[in-house]
Amino acid sequence: MSHIHIPDGVLPLWLWALGWAVTLIGVGVAGTFASRQDARRRVPLLAVVSALMIVAMSSEIIPIAYHVNLAVVGGILLGPVLSVIASFIVVAVLALLGHGGITVLGLNAVIIGIEMIIGWALFRSLITLFGRTRVGPVAFGTTVVTLALTTTALVGIVALGGSEAASRETGSLDPATLRFENPLSEGLFAVGLLSGGEEGAEEPAAGESTGGLSVGRFATVVYTLGPIGWVLEGLLTAAILGYVARVRPGMMWGGLLTRSSLRPQGDDGTVN
Amino acid sequence: MDIAAIDRSATRGDGPLRGAAPRTKLAALALVLAAVLVSWNVFVLVGVLLVLIATLFVGRVDLRLALTLAAYPALFALVFAFASAPDVMTAAVIVAKAITAALAAVTVVLSTPYPQIFSPIQRIVPGIVGDALLMTYRTIFILLEKFSRLLRASRLRAGLRVGQPIRSAQATAGALGGLLLYSVDLAQRDYDVMRLRGYEGRLRVSTQRSSDRRVDAVLLVGSVLLLATSVVWRVAFGALNPYSWLTVIVPLVLVISAVLSTRRARR
Numbered sequence: 346m347s348h349i350h351i352p353d354g355v356l357p358l359w360l361w362a363l364g365w366a367v368t369l370i371g372v373g374v375a376g377t378f379a380s381r382q383d384a385r386r387r388v389p390l391l392a393v394v395s396a397l398m399i400v401a402m403s404s405e406i407i408p409i410a411y412h413v414n415l416a417v418v419g420g421i422l423l424g425p426v427l428s429v430i431a432s433f434i435v436v437a438v439l440a441l442l443g444h445g446g447i448t449v450l451g452l453n454a455v456i457i458g459i460e461m462i463i464g465w466a467l468f469r470s471l472i473t474l475f476g477r478t479r480v481g482p483v484a485f486g487t488t489v490v491t492l493a494l495t496t497t498a499l500v501g502i503v504a505l506g507g508s509e510a511a512s513r514e515t516g517s518l519d520p521a522t523l524r525f526e527n528p529l530s531e532g533l534f535a536v537g538l539l540s541g542g543e544e545g546a547e548e549p550a551a552g553e554s555t556g557g558l559s560v561g562r563f564a565t566v567v568y569t570l571g572p573i574g575w576v577l578e579g580l581l582t583a584a585i586l587g588y589v590a591r592v593r594p595g596m597m598w599g600g601l602l603t604r605s606s607l608r609p610q611g612d613d614g615t616v617n
Numbered sequence: 618m619d620i621a622a623i624d625r626s627a628t629r630g631d632g633p634l635r636g637a638a639p640r641t642k643l644a645a646l647a648l649v650l651a652a653v654l655v656s657w658n659v660f661v662l663v664g665v666l667l668v669l670i671a672t673l674f675v676g677r678v679d680l681r682l683a684l685t686l687a688a689y690p691a692l693f694a695l696v697f698a699f700a701s702a703p704d705v706m707t708a709a710v711i712v713a714k715a716i717t718a719a720l721a722a723v724t725v726v727l728s729t730p731y732p733q734i735f736s737p738i739q740r741i742v743p744g745i746v747g748d749a750l751l752m753t754y755r756t757i758f759i760l761l762e763k764f765s766r767l768l769r770a771s772r773l774r775a776g777l778r779v780g781q782p783i784r785s786a787q788a789t790a791g792a793l794g795g796l797l798l799y800s801v802d803l804a805q806r807d808y809d810v811m812r813l814r815g816y817e818g819r820l821r822v823s824t825q826r827s828s829d830r831r832v833d834a835v836l837l838v839g840s841v842l843l844l845a846t847s848v849v850w851r852v853a854f855g856a857l858n859p860y861s862w863l864t865v866i867v868p869l870v871l872v873i874s875a876v877l878s879t880r881r882a883r884r
Contacts, residue, residue: 352694352715354654369741376743388745389804392752396760397797399753403620403689433742434750438757441726441734442623443686443719444693447650503701559701566700584790585797593798 353446356506364451368433371458375429390596391427394419395434402439413578417488418585420461421468422596428461452502460495467491480590480597481583488579496571504560620757623686626679626727634676634724636828639733641836642725648840649721652847653714659706660861661850662713665843667868669720672839674875678727686727687719736822744819751820752804759800767792 401415420428436453439445445453468487475483590597634642649665656662673680694715702708726734731754739747771788808816827833846864850857 351697352690352711353650353718354656354714355697355711372742372746376746379745380743386808388749388752389808390801391749392756393760393797393800393804395749395753396756396800397793399757400760400764430746430749433746434753437738437750438754441722442620443690443723443726445690446715446718447722448654559703563697563701566696581790581793585794588791588794589797592794596798596801 351446351449351503351506353448356449356452356502360502360506361448361452364449364453364455366451368451368454368458371429371455372433375426379426379430387423387427391423391431391434394422395431395438398431398435399438402435403442403444413574413581414457414460414492415578415582415585416457416460417464417468417484417491417578417582420464421484421487421586422589423461423465425462425465428465429458432458432461456495456498456502459498460491463494464488464491477590477598481587484586485579485583488582489575492571492575492578496567496575500560500564500567503563620761622679622682623726624731624758626682628730630677632675632677632728633829633832634672634678634728637728637832637836638827639729639736639825641827641833642729643734643737645836645840646721646725648837648844650718652840652844653718653721655844655851656714656847657710658850658854658858658861658864659709659713661847661864662710662717664846664864664868666713666717666720667865667872668839668843669717669724671868671871671875673724673727674872674879676724676728677879678724683720683723683727686723687716690719691716730825732822733825736824739820739822748820751822752807756800756804759803760796763799764792764796767796 398415398419401413403412416432419431423431433454436445436450436457440447440450440453464487467490468483471483471487472480586597649669652665653662656665670680673683691712694712698708698711702711732751735747735750735754738750742750768789771792850861850864
């Protein structure tokens with residue numbers, strides 16, 4: 346519930362174009378930075394974590410349109426720089442498979458990128474506070490808090506894009522009358538199937554808008570369904586990271602702790 | 618999602634759509650997406666959807682697979698529409714936009730090998746991003762295959778039982794963790810082999826050319842017509858809305874013709 350499942354053409358042009366601009370700049374900067382810091386040796390890890398996120402996001406687990414993201418797992422394993430690249434790769438592949446929309450690709454990448462970076466930063470802070478023996482509970486708490494934050498960001502985006510002013514920009518409203526034009530209201534299809542008959546159809550008052558998205562209802566649905574997903578994802582993240590921390594600590598702390606003095610002894614944090 | 622089936626469809630089989638230049642298909646996708654973005658008329662959107670179905674028929678692409686893939690985002694769009702649309706018509710438009718845009722993307726993906734799709738992206742992003750994109754797609758197959766084996770092994774060792782959800786969940790999470798480590802090792806070995814063979818930071822993808830330029834022309838002209846229809850109906854909606862049914866009838870005739878011609882060709 347943390348990335349956008351809004352179809353193409355619903356959000357206004359300025360909003361999704363801004364998402365694309367931010368994403369391209371972010372990927373450009375992260376790509377240049379990653380190339381400089383000899384991150385090429387971590388490209389296989391980047392590919393595997395991105396693939397894992399794609400597989401997770403493309404598998405619906407409950408028939409209420411919910412899937413896990415594993416973005417926090419990805420953020421913790423990759424660190425902030427590679428997370429920006431991974432978020433772009435994940436949403437690009439998913440968009441090509443029809444999942445996520447191509448125009449909202451930028452906004453999706455921003456949301457997932459933020460999720461990965463917040464997850465990385467929060468986990469890093471909490472693990473310093475509670476110690477490395479508490480990987481499971483810390484991962485759970487980090488995931489739930491991160492998903493709650495990014496879900497709020499998602500609602501914010503819908504609020505920005507769903508306002509009446511924005512709706513006019515997308516063309517959902519007739520600019521002349523400020524009304525949503527219904528193609529069933531005239532001609533051959535003017536049978537009033539959706540309005541209770543031609544005679545029962547009510548005309549909105551002059552200047553009245555009917556085309557904006559209901560942000561309040563959207564927020565209610567998201568905050569009702571979301572917590573189920575946050576807890577499920579938190580449990581899964583805790584189990585996966587607990588396993589990786591036990592079996593391959595170098596991979597875990599390599600992405601998390603960038604300073605060599607903080608890495609486990611005898612382990613350079615890379616995978617060989 | 619059966620990614621193996623998607624890859625099979627993209628790389629094997631024949632049909633005019635697979636012979637078209639990837640660049641043309643991507644340009645056509647951009648035009649169809651623009652048509653979807655512009656239109657808020659449910660009939661125009663359904664018309665575009667029907668044209669895409671006719672294209673899939675003529676292009677000999679697996680229609681069932683394409684519709685299944687397009688239905689997945691439609692499910693999310695339905696939830697979004699239910700949660701935010703002010704009326705039934707807006708909700709219908711939101712879902713129609715989702716299905717049509719997804720089917721347009723899926724049509725390209727099911728008829729084009731993935732390196733050809735990623736090739737234009739590779740040119741505009743830093744080398745590390747382009748390479749990671751190609752390696753990611755390949756890794757998806759490794760993950761899916763290995764995960765199914767791990768789950769089977771867990772089941773055989775009684776790690777997954779209906780009556781023990783917590784134990785099953787722990788086994789699945791352990792399998793995912795093991796899968797992650799295995800895949801990293803495998804990808805690392807692949808990367809080392811690539812380095813030994815001379816990889817120096819950029820995977821090169823040769824661009825596929827069109828096998829029949831007429832198909833490219835038809836794709837582009839068709840896409841431009843769809844966008845033009847969408848724009849005209851948007852601009853002159855007051856005069857044209859009573860005739861919106863035309864935007865469904867004409868593509869419907871196209872679909873029927875495509876089905877009939879495909880059947881005749883098979884005989």
